[in-house]
Amino acid sequence: MTMLFTPLVLALAQAAAPAPAASPLPDLTLEQASALRCSVAFGLVHQAQRAGNGSASDYPVMAQRGQEFFVRTTARLMDETGADRETVMALVMREHAALGETPGRVDDVMPACLLMLDASGL
Known part of the structure; x- marks a missing residue:
């Protein structure tokens, strides 16, 4: 069984809970x-x-490469910004909402994201 993007799933579950200040x-x-x-888009595609979902099969399998990209990106954000896990998950949720606002937005960003994924060496 393929693992879900644990941080993304956790963030989505927390979205239903009241947010602390x-x-x-x-x-x-x-x-x-x-x-x-791209990290969030990979999670949504996964x-x-x-x-x-039939349209998601148009993309490479995101289970391993997409998850590793997500993990590395969120860790790098914590290192570079000094943000804690909760703050990074709030950034994830904000991006998730932005991608979900417009139908087809994930499909719009995926070509550039796949290039970024390939360039990452994953």
Whole structure:
């Protein structure tokens, strides 16, 4: 059985819970924001692939490479911004909401994200 993106699943589950008073989210560089967007997109594609969504099969399997990209990106964000896990998960949730606002948004970002994934060497 393929593992789900544990941090993403945890963040999505926490979205239903009332949010505690949080510190402001850090501003991200273009590179950080792009990596975060792709990390979340990979998680969404992976979830769709597990659910058997037909359009998700157009993309490479995200179970291992996408998950590793997500883990490395969130760890790097914590290192580079000094943010704690909860703050990074808030960034993940913000990106998840942004990708979900427009139908087809994940499909729009995936070509560039796949290039970023390949460039990462994963």
